[in-house]
Amino acid sequence: MTEIIKFDMNDIIPGREEVLRNQGVIPGAVLEDKIRDLLEQAIREFQSLAEPVGVMKEVSIGDFKDIYKGEGRNDEPTPVADIFPKADCMALFAVTLGQKISDKIDQHFKANNFAEGCMLDAGASAGADQAAEIMQRMYEQEIAERFDDFDAIGVVRYSPGYCGWHISAQKKLFGFLGPEKIGITLRETYLMDPLKSVSGVIIAGPKEIHQFENNYPCCENCDDQTCLERMQALKNA
Amino acid sequence: MDILKQISESLQKGDHEKVAMLTSQAIEEKIPVKKILDEGLIAGMNVVGEEFKHHRIFLPSVLLAARAMYAGMDLIKPLMIRDNIPTIGKVVIGTIKGDLHDIGKNLVGIMLKGAGFEVIDLGNDVTPDRFVQAAKDEKADAVGMSALLTTTMTGMKDVIELMKSEGIYGKIKVIIGGAPVNREFAEQIGADSYAYDGMKAVEILKEYVKDK
Numbered sequence A: 001m002t003e004i005i006k007f008d009m010n011d012i013i014p015g016r017e018e019v020l021r022n023q024g025v026i027p028g029a030v031l032e033d034k035i036r037d038l039l040e041q042a043i044r045e046f047q048s049l050a051e052p053v054g055v056m057k058e059v060s061i062g063d064f065k066d067i068y069k070g071e072g073r074n075d076e077p078t079p080v081a082d083i084f085p086k087a088d089c090m091a092l093f094a095v096t097l098g099q100k101i102s103d104k105i106d107q108h109f110k111a112n113n114f115a116e117g118c119m120l121d122a123g124a125s126a127g128a129d130q131a132a133e134i135m136q137r138m139y140e141q142e143i144a145e146r147f148d149d150f151d152a153i154g155v156v157r158y159s160p161g162y163c164g165w166h167i168s169a170q171k172k173l174f175g176f177l178g179p180e181k182i183g184i185t186l187r188e189t190y191l192m193d194p195l196k197s198v199s200g201v202i203i204a205g206p207k208e209i210h211q212f213e214n215n216y217p218c219c220e221n222c223d224d225q226t227c228l229e230r231m232q233a234l235k236n237a
Numbered sequence B: 001m002d003i004l005k006q007i008s009e010s011l012q013k014g015d016h017e018k019v020a021m022l023t024s025q026a027i028e029e030k031i032p033v034k035k036i037l038d039e040g041l042i043a044g045m046n047v048v049g050e051e052f053k054h055h056r057i058f059l060p061s062v063l064l065a066a067r068a069m070y071a072g073m074d075l076i077k078p079l080m081i082r083d084n085i086p087t088i089g090k091v092v093i094g095t096i097k098g099d100l101h102d103i104g105k106n107l108v109g110i111m112l113k114g115a116g117f118e119v120i121d122l123g124n125d126v127t128p129d130r131f132v133q134a135a136k137d138e139k140a141d142a143v144g145m146s147a148l149l150t151t152t153m154t155g156m157k158d159v160i161e162l163m164k165s166e167g168i169y170g171k172i173k174v175i176i177g178g179a180p181v182n183r184e185f186a187e188q189i190g191a192d193s194y195a196y197d198g199m200k201a202v203e204i205l206k207e208y209v210k211d212k
């Protein structure tokens, strides 16, 4: 079944530290008052302009195999290819903050209010990620009762465009999920419109399946530490 | 304090209203426009750039200073045109066709303007035709292209191919950037350079126009 999800704004307001970090501000740095004011203004604009909405649909391992394969452009091997066959269940998802927030960012830049524009952009990126995080938690809650020992289950999301899963897989993901229902369209270049959108698959299975060594071909030129942090968090949970 | 120094210092503080007021005053006092630009506005931005490079200030402060610079520039630009005062160089920038992400490109444009370049910003979703036409019409020194995804960055090669067939490749430099782009990719498609960020782009492009 396809579920359309409206978010509670309070759940997706981006963390202030993260908004600053997205702009290269070192955590704990002493900030001038005017930077703090910019941050608060961006949070207020986020609250009034973001129109967060998501869509989620469970998918079988068999169906996902084809979606994952996409246009046949994935690396071999990849973490996701090794993980999903061992899953207990999974769901495709897409979330967006809508177009208004991107239009506002644009307006700020056009009016030479660069700092305002950049602060809101960083906030919207963090907010889109946060909405994806909330989707994951919702799925987690939804499936919890299916398991006798849910503590042993890890629920983690993965997105096309990351870790050797080629972004062209977006096409089949869209075909199955239909994010057009919530206003997200896919361009020929596989870019989602509106820009502040995130898609992927949420995979639930024994915690160990999500642990991998970062020696895949895609890891070679990647300095993103997010996967390592996520694996550590899962171990600690 | 010397008015140009005051312009530079107000700019560093990101006080755009004061920069506009002082720039008007400097114009009224008949200080040569080029001097206001070089010793007031650009001098201030140079300090900001150095502070940023050494992590003593962060991006939001740089952007407030940039707005102040633009406030001054808006006042002297008509006079520069009237007196035929050239900028240090002209750069056409844009985000490649099929791509909507333009924050990175915007930041690069701001840094370039702050360093004294004239920037023609074509926006996002820019076709090869528009890049090449603008580069020719504007007699640009360089074309700067930006992309967010590995699937959109391939469009950069199309622009370079069109530049070749229009006979401007090699005459107008090509600089590229964006999250998925790197130096190897730049070499592969025949771009003159790749820049990790706006500061680096300024450095590279200044070198290109040095002997103009």
Ligand code: B12
Pocket: A125, A126, A128, A129, A159, A160, A161, A162, A163, A167, A190, A191, A192, A193, A194, A195, A196, A197, A198, A199, A200, A224, B093, B101, B103, B104, B105, B107, B108, B143, B144, B145, B146, B147, B148, B149, B150, B151, B175, B176, B177, B178, B179, B180, B194, B195, B196, B197, B198, B201
């Ligand atoms: C924030 C972010 C997002 C945000 C919003 C995107 C946005 N920017 O608005 C959200 C969370 C919504 C998002 C979503 C997605 N993202 Co994303 N995202 C990022 C991230 C972390 C930062 C991008 C950013 O905004 N940076 C800030 C700006 C200011 O930096 P910048 O654009 O890079 O510009 C600087 C330089 O690159 C350079 N520069 C830029 N342009 C130019 C031009 C010239 C001429 C020069 C000289 C220099 C230059 O100077 C700029 C200033 O310093 C990058 C990873 C990264 N570390 O870069 C991934 C990244 C871009 N995302 C990626 C992916 C895959 C996605 C998704 C497809 C994931 C998914 N399936 O949902 C979606 C796609 C969204 C869409 N609409 O289609 C991949 C793209 C790689 C690929 N495979 O194509 C990246 C590279 C992460 C990765 N895998 O390593 N993303």
